[in-house]
Amino acid sequence: VQNRTISDLGERALIDRITARLAMPSWVVVGPGDDAAVMETERGTLQVLTTDAQVEGVHFDHRFVPPDAIGHRALAVNLSDLAAMGATPRAALLSLVLPDALDVAVFDGMLDGLVTLAAKHGVSVVGGNISRSPGPLVVDVTAIGSVRPRRVLRRAGARPGDGVYVTGTVGDALVGLRSLQARCGAGLNDPSGAAQPSDGLRVAPSEEFVPHGSEQRYLYPQPRVRMGMLLGRNRAATACMDLSDGLADAVRQVAAASHVGIAIDADALPIADEVRRWHREQNADPTAMALHGGDDYELLFTARPSQSGRLRNVKTHGGSAAITKIGEVTRDRRLIVRTPAGDAPLPEGFEHFR
């Protein structure tokens, strides 16, 4: 039996499949099905807007990323951006660029992952667009949130003497990705340059494939929505950013935006035992890998020591994720990692297109 592809269905049927999954709250004045969506804003709030795309062969590979993880990640990376601003997520727009040969089951699975995460965080998918793709599948999401003035978290704002903190654990996603690649014999962002979109477009991985531990963390990152909101509302953070491109990159960006230096304490980094073990088996340094690895979608933030009560408040109500102090903000503009063997310069973060 040949699988059904989306070109068998047509654009309108695909849109109907999406809208059938959506419920509109009362503040959505016009939902999907018109030229644009119309929504009320909460009085006294600012609007927070971000957009990020997941591209087949660059950000995911059908060979080891199941359809629902594609949809989950496409929304998660955007919710993580909103969290980093201290915003409450409210709505999302979904722009899909779809190959004709895309399996309907992949389309449905992708939608399922996205809608499930949206529901978890009270996000309404208010509109979107479907285009054909002569190449890879692209899932582009715009997320809209709200935040009160003076509760906005920015990359700028860290001051000398502030503590540097991170939520959850770092470096999991990199190990999860490598582990999935090893098990599935597939590569993303091949050093040869041109990432290859998978030929497959099939439902993958197979049903027997059960991702575990760090693999789950890579496939289904949990954006720190509640933590970000609480950091903003409690005015507990002086600066904040998410770890989309890795810890080293985030440290560098916050320091640059705030015109300060940052010293990271290597021994303080919250690295999961599984992750440490994995790197040691590969003869790699867990600290260096945790600094370098991206896709963790934890929050890096800075906080004033004199306002530890505010931070305690966030820890009490912020959910299960740990908050770990990993360093401090310095007046001199250097970026260093303190290790038992002495100080080392912060490694370069990951930069796209290089």
Added chain:
Amino acid sequence: VQNRTISDLGERALIDRITARLAMPSWVVVGPGDDAAVMETERGTLQVLTTDAQVEGVHFDHRFVPPDAIGHRALAVNLSDLAAMGATPRAALLSLVLPDALDVAVFDGMLDGLVTLAAKHGVSVVGGNISRSPGPLVVDVTAIGSVRPRRVLRRAGARPGDGVYVTGTVGDALVGLRSLQARCGAGLNDPSGAAQPSDGLRVAPSEEFVPHGSEQRYLYPQPRVRMGMLLGRNRAATACMDLSDGLADAVRQVAAASHVGIAIDADALPIADEVRRWHREQNADPTAMALHGGDDYELLFTARPSQSGRLRNVKTHGGSAAITKIGEVTRDRRLIVRTPAGDAPLPEGFEHFR
């Protein structure tokens, strides 16, 4: 001399190239360079949101669409959606999915076309994202506008007895596209199915190539921003939609959303002389082609005869584009085209993925 590609520059340099072109008004609290953009909303307004992508090989072809037209169209199609809602455009987010081999001159040209149109309509590009593409160039834009409650234009709202109107002329873009294809020996949306991204990625077309008339209309559609705003503010329209997928499609959509029928008067369609001539030379019926052709980005709207004063007001202040009555809304749910030879059923509109 080998042309520079964007992979020679790196992601950060590309972002700097974009932000250098942007000016932020005071209502943008956080612009590009943080995890998300933050903006104030106008008190008492609703937010209007839309997203639409331009995909190489599907919506444009480097062989006959110059880089600045790619950027122009990517924003124009979204501003047209806002206009159709009666909204005032305010901001845009830009999500770029870029092949490594993209020429820097194409990138700059694309940006130039987009920024120029944004400036013309007072739209601030407040944020965005750059991803790598293993396939086609994708320019995905989210546009944000504002509108007062009870000034929102929707597809629903047309009532029996209302007149049906269209702005400007219809069918230009289809002729422009065909003319460009004929002159450049290139095809888009080839009937063979898979649209081919151009191998080129070069600056095209060559400098000697000067698009004219309908070609200009295809390459640089002018969204009816002012007209849409005025139709909303004057409460002159009972329903409204833009002609992105052609006149027949818009008639069908407005009728379906409003639970009415629509009768179009074939002889009333505003078709440019050049366009009529072109079709006659091809032995095609200008009316049928004008109903079918997409990409015009004019507005279709309905208005009550008893409120002709409101419409006159819009005509007076709406700029140079004509407003032409092309038919009327009927109680019976039929969709027909009235011709001197008798009534005919409205032809099917263009549907993607079929």
